[in-house]
């Protein structure tokens with residue numbers, strides 16, 4: 001695990017974009033893992049900018065999203081499938097059919113979870129998985145208590161997450177109670193896990209994920225178990241870290257030949 005604390009959220013976005021650019025320019029068949037939420041938005045804007053201004057191409061890439069609300073009607077703007085199209089993939093040369101997500105309006109939700117998990121396996125797995133972190137330490141929609149070995153399944157959101165996400169709906173009561181989400185085991189199988197957190201409201205969750213115990217009570221603590229995890233934080237999100245000075249020293253002395 002590598003923890004990198006950068007001055008601003010824009011620096012986090014640029015470094016995360018460098019990781020994705022490297023994958024896109026070195027792999028003939030790159031598979032991206034995409035997250036929703038506000039945190040990756042500057043990263044997505046940076047990727048769109050590099051596509052438009054620098055010719056960074058996504059035409060050969062495929063992508064899988066982490067999670068989806070259950071029961072939002074077709075055309076609802078807060079379906080994560082719509083959010084990711086609006087915020088990223090519509091603005092790239094990624095083929096629409098190359099972007100997959102779990103279908104939260106399937107008539108067979110349990111079968112849909114099995115199908116989605118298998119589609120990730122069939123694609124050869126995710127190469128770089130972007131994630132944010134919830135203020136309760138959740139990752140994707142794996143709430144505290146999620147099995148560390150879980151795969152894609154139905155979950156019930158807790159009150160804090162529904163309150164946090166109510167800013168996208170008319171009220172907390174309108175936030176769906178159920179979701180489909182990749183499991184912690186699914187995320188652990190990604191080739192490179194890139195966890196992003198920005199802003200002071202994430203400082204406590206980020207410190208628990210990175211320096212607390214590996215525990216289902218803080219699902220994002222799986223960054224400690226992943227064989228190749230990079231945690232990118234801005235100053236505010238890194239403010240509660242105990243070993244911040246050491247992370248800064250590692251970053252300042254990083255060998256130039258060592259990729260993230």
Ligand code: GLP
Nearest residue numbers: 036037038039132133134140141
């Ligand atoms: C939602 C998403 C998560 C995301 C979290 C934090 O619950 N399912 O993937 O990490 O929100 O969102 P934000 O980045 O907006 O704080």
